[in-house]
Amino acid sequence: MNIKKQFIKYVSLNIFAMVGLSCYILADSYFIAKSQGADGLTALNLVLPIYNLIFAIGSMIGTGSAIRYTIAKLKNFKNADDYIFNSVFFTVITGLIFAISGNLFTEEILTLLGADSVILNTGISYTRIFMSFSPFFMLNYVINAYVRNDNAPNIAMTATLISSLFNIVFDYIFMFPLKMGMNGAALATGISPIVGISICLVHLLSDKSNVKIKFCIPSLKKLFVSCQVGFSAFVAEISSGIITMTFNFLILKLAGNTGVASYGIVANIALVATAFSNGIAQGSQPLISKSFGNRNMCEVNWLCRMSLAVSFIIATVIYIFLAVSAVYITDFFNSEGNELLASYSVTGIRLYFIGILFSGLNIVGSSFLSAVENARTAFIISVLRGFVMILFFAFLLSALFGMNGLWLAYATAEFFTSAVMFYFMYSKKA
Numbered sequence: 001m002n003i004k005k006q007f008i009k010y011v012s013l014n015i016f017a018m019v020g021l022s023c024y025i026l027a028d029s030y031f032i033a034k035s036q037g038a039d040g041l042t043a044l045n046l047v048l049p050i051y052n053l054i055f056a057i058g059s060m061i062g063t064g065s066a067i068r069y070t071i072a073k074l075k076n077f078k079n080a081d082d083y084i085f086n087s088v089f090f091t092v093i094t095g096l097i098f099a100i101s102g103n104l105f106t107e108e109i110l111t112l113l114g115a116d117s118v119i120l121n122t123g124i125s126y127t128r129i130f131m132s133f134s135p136f137f138m139l140n141y142v143i144n145a146y147v148r149n150d151n152a153p154n155i156a157m158t159a160t161l162i163s164s165l166f167n168i169v170f171d172y173i174f175m176f177p178l179k180m181g182m183n184g185a186a187l188a189t190g191i192s193p194i195v196g197i198s199i200c201l202v203h204l205l206s207d208k209s210n211v212k213i214k215f216c217i218p219s220l221k222k223l224f225v226s227c228q229v230g231f232s233a234f235v236a237e238i239s240s241g242i243i244t245m246t247f248n249f250l251i252l253k254l255a256g257n258t259g260v261a262s263y264g265i266v267a268n269i270a271l272v273a274t275a276f277s278n279g280i281a282q283g284s285q286p287l288i289s290k291s292f293g294n295r296n297m298c299e300v301n302w303l304c305r306m307s308l309a310v311s312f313i314i315a316t317v318i319y320i321f322l323a324v325s326a327v328y329i330t331d332f333f334n335s336e337g338n339e340l341l342a343s344y345s346v347t348g349i350r351l352y353f354i355g356i357l358f359s360g361l362n363i364v365g366s367s368f369l370s371a372v373e374n375a376r377t378a379f380i381i382s383v384l385r386g387f388v389m390i391l392f393f394a395f396l397l398s399a400l401f402g403m404n405g406l407w408l409a410y411a412t413a414e415f416f417t418s419a420v421m422f423y424f425m426y427s428k429k430a
């Protein structure tokens with residue numbers, strides 16, 4: 001009963017946290033659509049892959065080092081506490097590289113992502129501002145992961161929800177009463193992780209924390225072994241960016257800026273939809289790591305089965321809701337009443353989101369494999385779903401069936417990845 005209660009607590013809290021985190025991007029999309037129309041949505045969607053890359057690296061370092069820390073602590077390794085300082089050090093360095101690059105090469109980055117002259121005018125200052133906060137975006141993932149693994153999922157959830165609420169409220173304040181437009185949206189988004197970090201640090205610096213932040217000589221070896229087990233978390237984030245960037249380029253050829261705007265609606269809803277699976281994966285990961293460290297394989301297997309089952313049930317409910325409500329969801333973002341935008345978006349929602357039935361299984365499954373230190377298999381699954389399958393089917397199906405084929409590429413890629421994952425998990429090769 002104890003592990004069941006812990007599972008319910010950790011998973012529910014992390015689902016709330018991840019949904020809250022993704023909701024601020026939805027709020028960004030809504031307010032930008034109101035303020036800037038379809039051009040604003042297009043600009044936001046073109047830069048989403050940058051967000052995904054920043055989040056992915058932070059998630060990889062944070063989740064991976066927290067897993068290594070938890071298992072090292074259970075095995076009484078004397079240098080277990082070195083993992084947190086090491087992860088913070090390399091996260092800040094990486095974040096500064098993003099911040100500097102985002103300010104020096106803004107126009108080149110946006111052009112590379114497919115922006116034309118109209119979208120450049122809309123998105124340059126927005127991109128400069130949010131990329132300046134890259135160290136905080138990444139550090140937020142690291143600090144939150146350690147709080148979660150320190151038996152404080154409620155604090156991690158609170159930090160995430162409050163920072164997201166801050167972002168939503170100040171999105172509105174900066175964009176409308178203060179009339180800052182997209183710059184205001186970028187500023188609100190950039191400040192929000194600082195709020196989350198501050199809340200988490202209250203716990204980590206208190207007497208209740210078992211994690212001790214102390215100076216150590218930075219170790220590339222510790223960074224590498226952390227990234228090994230954190231790679232599935234990286235791909236869970238970066239796959240959205242890869243998918244978004246690939247779809248943006250293909251849609252620009254098939255349907256122009258209006259098509260990209262419609263995909264912006266779909267992609268932002270997808271962040272919320274997959275947040276449930278990410279929440280299950282992140283919630284079960286500390287429990288699986290601890291059970292695995294204690295060599296309690298009965299608990300490990302139970303947690304795996306339960307995580308997969310809950311993910312599939314939730315994904316099914318989400319898909320039914322989205323398919324039925326597609327018209328109303330599209331109208332919510334379509335402030336200009338663009339009929340072409342509405343047509344693309346409704347069809348896109350109903351076809352694209354078939355994929356969440358399988359993506360949830362892949363996210364949870366690869367997280368499980370990382371939590372039990374099966375980095376090789378987790379790496380294979382992560383690469384398949386994040387790069388290989390989606391790129392192959394996006395190009396193939398869009399060439400064969402146009403926009404409808406492109407919408408179905410995500411579901412097809414996730415389905416075949418699931419088949420490979422279950423083969424590995426239930427064979428002697430896992």
